[in-house]
Amino acid sequence: MELMEEERIKLQNEIDSMIAVLATPVSDNDIIEIDAGGKIFRALRSTLCRVAPADTMFSCMFSGRPEEDTLLIRDDHGRVFLDHDPELIEIIVNFLRTRKIEKLSSKPVRSPKVPEGKKDEFESLLHYFGLTDFFYPPLPVSLTLDIANMDVVQPNGFAVHAAKSKNKIQLTKASGRNYMTNHMYFLASKPSLDNSKPSLDNSRHGSFWKVTIDVLPDRHWVYLGIGAVDKSFEDSSSYGWSCGSGVWLGGSKLNGTSGWTEFTEGESLYFHLKLNKLIMFSVQKNRRFVIDIAKSRMDREYYIDFNLYDPGNKISLEPLSKDEREYLLLED
Structure with a gap:
C-alpha cells in the first residue's frame, strides 16, 4: 500500500507539472x-x-x-x-x-x-x-565556377594552351619564333553557352574565383581582371590589374600606382566580383586591392579575362574553396 501511495503521488506530481506547463502561455x-x-x-x-x-x-x-x-x-x-x-x-x-x-x-x-x-x-x-x-549556407550555384563546363575564348588565335581538368584550367603561353604574332594574346574564360547564366554573377552574393601565377618570366606581361568576350583589356568593359602598366579602369590605364605592387611568381590571388566592386586579395602579400566599377556599367555581362604576352607565362584558374571564400570575406 505504501509503494502504491508513493507511485500515486509521483504520478500526480507529473500530472500537475504537465498541467502547469500547459497553463503557462x-x-x-x-x-x-x-x-x-x-x-x-x-x-x-x-x-x-x-x-x-x-x-x-x-x-x-x-x-x-x-x-x-x-x-x-x-x-x-x-x-x-x-x-x-x-x-x-x-x-x-x-x-x-x-x-x-x-x-x-x-x-x-x-x-x-x-x-x-x-x-x-x-x-x-x-x-x-x-x-x-x-x-554555413551552401554557396549558390552562381558563386561556384563550374570549371568542367567553362570555355576559353582566344580571339587572336590559339597561342595559349589551355589544359582543363574537372576543377582547374591551366593556361600556358606558347613559345616559338612566331609567339608575337597578333601582338598580345587576349583570353576570356567563361561558362559554356548552354549555361542558363553564362556570365559572372554581379548581384548580391557575387562571384568568386582563384588565380595562381605559376610561371612568370623576367620580361613579362600578365593582365588579370574582368571584361566582355572578344574584347581586349583596352575595351571599356575591362577592369583589372597587370604587370608593367598597373591598374585598368574601364579600358583606361589609371595614373599612379594606387598601391599596386605588381604580380609575383607563385602568387595566389582570390577574386570577388560583387555589385560595383572587383576585389583581388593576394595571399602571399596579405594585401587587398579594390577596383570600383562605374554604376553605368554594372548591368553588363562580365567574364573572367586574361592577357598573356611572353612565352612561358603560366597561370591557373580554380574555384575558391569554402575556407578560402570565408578568408576573403573576412578581409572584405
Missing part, C-alpha cells in the same frame, strides 16, 4: 536560462528559436511545446542543461542574436569565428542540432 519574449557544462546563459526564446522549430532540433528544444519540454534535461534550478562545451554553445547563441538584427545592419552577417582546435567539434555540434546550413 509561451511567448517569444520569455527569458530562457541554459546551463551549458556549468556556464549559465540567458536568452530570449525568439533568439533560441531563430530558425523555425520544424527545421532544427535546437529550436524544438526551446519552442515551449509540452512534448519537447518533457524531454529536456534540467539542472537543480530548473535550467535547461546542455552537456556540451560552453564556449561552443556561447558561439551558437551569440550568432543567433546577431542574425536577429541582420536586417538592421548594412553588412551581411558572416559565419562566426571558432577557435582553431575546436572547428571539427563545432561542426559536429551544428550537425547534431541541425544548424549547419543556417551557420
